[in-house]
Amino acid sequence: MTTRRRILLYVTCLAVLLGVAWYAGSRPSSSGPPPSATGSVRLGPDPGTAVADYLATLPGDLPAPGVTVPALVQLDAEVTGPQAVALAADGTLAEVVWRVPLPRVQTALRFEPLDDGVPPATAVDTARQRAALAAQADADRRTGRPGAVAAAEQAALARPGCGCVVALVVEADRTVLEALATRPGVRAVQAAPAGARLTDLALAPLLPEQTERADPLPDDGPVPTS
Template sequence: MRARTRIAVLAGLALVVVLAAFVAGNEGGAPTPARTAGSVRLGPDPGQAVAEYRADLARRLPAPGEETLALVQLARPLDTTDAAALAGPSEVVTGVFRVPLPRVQTALRFEPVTGTGDAAGALDVARQRAAFAAGADVSRLTGRPAAVATAEQRALDTPTCACLPAFVVRADRARLEALAVAPGVRAVDAAPVGTQVTDLALAPLLPEQTTAADPLPDDGPVPQA
């Protein structure tokens, strides 16, 4: 009898554990899919036609009233003041900096935008960090790459540098729809609701990529000081 009692007690405990796990797993509804750093791509796939990419963006917008992260991609790069004005009340969380040089490939520099109440000032701090990163590249590179980094650092050190071809915002559907039709905006690519900044892999459509997301030429002269 004692053995049977012990077995019954153990079986009862196992049932309690299973039921507790079932309840815990269903209290919050469907579980949120796990994401790893860089698992949510925003921007066109390599070689993708621009028209094809843009045609698919509207269905990615969040449901009305829900907020998410979105990559705002521009027809021409802006300086930090104009980018902040374009973003308006949307929270800018990442600045995508790139110095446009004719037929010269330059780096995409992704800088977090922190602080509240002054988006232009926060973007400008991010610009300064991008300039510092370019300076670090100068010290470790040689030849043409070092010359390109030098030109980048020089441009990014200028407060009025039009070096923002894209930025990431956190906003609801209504604001993202407004941004999508704002003058100078080519595409607004929204991430799934619940995506964190660390989940993002950003590959913005660049102003020079007019027909497809192909590599840009790199056969032009590097501007000298």
């Protein structure tokens, strides 16, 4: 290889290396927060967790002052839609978790995000109606005990005064969340990490009957027929 060709080859390789270095330096940094993923942030106790241990961890999840995050507000008993609206008045109510309480009967958790731009009372009542329709669909396609349970849920959710709200998702800052945690009827408030979006949440609220461990509830009671 002649000296001229060696110099040309060297110059070409140097140009390629410089181009690679420029491209790498011009790309956005990957040191920022990872992209959000649906269901990537669990709120609520893991199955089998001791209730006392779960509750003890929650103050450490609260955001820094002035930072607004979504949070799961878990109740010690089911409430009506209007009561849920009043409870969350200082924050932004984003989602309602419906559950028909039937003694010793496992009923579904029905997660209903609220419509944007609608007064909270109207949005919550619309969510109740959607939950009732979902229960009716379950009753239509199931047989035996599961079908009877879904029919009983539909009958309860069809009533505007149904005490069937077991948890809420509220967007609020630390001050509001701390105040919420002290209100009568509120059992626990678990905040999502800063930067979490509503679509990131996987909700598994603590149920009123779960007093010692987050274990499945008994399902051996009679199912109401009306």
